[in-house]
Amino acid sequence: MGSVRICLLIPQTGAAGLWAPSAEACGRLAVDELNRDSGLLRRHIDLRIVNAGETGESAGRAARDAIEIDGVDGIVGMVPSFARDRVAEAARDRVPFIYTPQFEGLSPSQKVMATGETADELLGPAIHWLSEVKHARRFFLCGSDYVWPRGCLQIARALIARYGGTVTGECYLPIGEHDFDEILDRIKTTRSDAVLPYFLGFDCIAFNRAFCAAGLSSRVLRFSSAVDETVAYGLECSETENLYAASSYFSSIRSRNNGAFLERYHTAFGDSPPPANAFGESCYEGIYSLAALIEEAASLDARKLARHYGRTLQQRTARGDQAQSVVGGRHPVYLAQVEGYDFSIIDWR
Known part of the structure; x- marks a missing residue:
C-alpha cells in the first residue's frame, strides 16, 4: 500500500x-x-x-x-x-x-x-464583558463584504440588544478595499463606544492602522475575533490601544x-x-x-x-x-487585551 x-x-x-x-x-x-x-x-x-x-x-x-x-x-x-x-x-x-x-x-x-x-461562541462572552465591565452601550459594526463578517455581525446585533446596547451603524467594504474614511467618520459622528471590525487578514491590519491614524484608539474600544497574533505583528505597538480579541486559542495561554x-x-x-x-x-x-x-x-x-x-x-x-465532535462548546473561549504584541488573557469561559 x-x-x-x-x-x-x-x-x-x-x-x-x-x-x-x-x-x-x-x-x-x-x-x-x-x-x-x-x-x-x-x-x-x-x-x-x-x-x-x-x-x-x-x-x-x-x-x-x-x-x-x-x-x-x-x-x-x-x-x-x-x-x-x-x-x-x-x-x-x-x-x-x-x-x-x-x-x-x-x-x-x-x-x-x-x-x-462559531461566532455565537466567540461573540457572546465578549459582548457581555464589554457591556458589563466596560459599560459599552453604542456599538458600530463593520467588516469585509462576505458571509463571515455579515453573519458574525448579525449575531452581534442580537447580543448587543440583549445586553441593552444600541447599534449606531453598520458598513461593509469589498475584500482588498482600504478606503475607510466613511466608516471612520461615521464612528466619530455617532459617538460610538465600541467598534467591532470584522475585516479579513491584511484588510484587518489596514483598518486598525487607519483607525489609530484617525485618533480614535484612545476613546473608542475595538473588539474582534478577526484579530490574532499575526494581525498584531502587522501593527505598531501604539496601534493596539483599547484593542480586545476573543479566541479559543492564543499562544499566550x-x-x-x-x-x-x-x-x-x-x-x-x-x-x-x-x-x-x-x-x-x-x-x-x-x-x-x-x-x-x-x-x-x-x-x-x-x-x-x-x-x-x-x-x-x-x-x-x-x-x-x-x-x-462537530461544533458547540468544545473548549473555553478566551478574551484577551492586546498590549503591543502580547495577548493578555483577562477572562475565559
Missing part, C-alpha cells in the same frame, strides 16, 4: 494569505508527529500544501485538482467562508473535507466536518499542554517561526481530526467517513488530547 495523501488547502495570496506560513507550519508539525507514531492506518502520510487562491472559484478548482490529479485522500481546509461550499462540492462523496477556521455558524453542508468556533505544543513548534521551526495563532493552530487540529476520523472508520472511503462526522472523536490539539 502507498502513502495516505492529505491536502492542506490554504490561501497563499490575497487578504487571507496572511495566515499561510503559520497554517503550513502547524500542518507539517501535525503530520510529522503522526508519522513518527504509526502514520495513518499504519501508512505514511504525505502532506500536499495547496494554494486555495483568492476566490471561491479558485479554491474549488484547487480542491478538484488535488483530488483528480494529485489523488489526495482527504482535504483539510483553512479557507474563508466564501470558499467553503465550493470546496465541499468538489469533495462531495469523493474525499472527506475538514473545515478548520472559526466561522459565522451558519450550518455547513453535511458533507463538511467543521472544527472551528498558560497551560502545560500549550507549553508543550509551543516547545514542539519551536523545536521544529526554530526560534523565529511564523507566530502561533488560532487560524494556523486550527490546521494542526484539522489534521488530527481527519486522522481520528479515518482511524475510527478504519477506512478512507468518503461515504463511510461521513457517517462519523457527528460522533465524538479523540484528537490532539494545542490544548492537549480532547474529545471533539
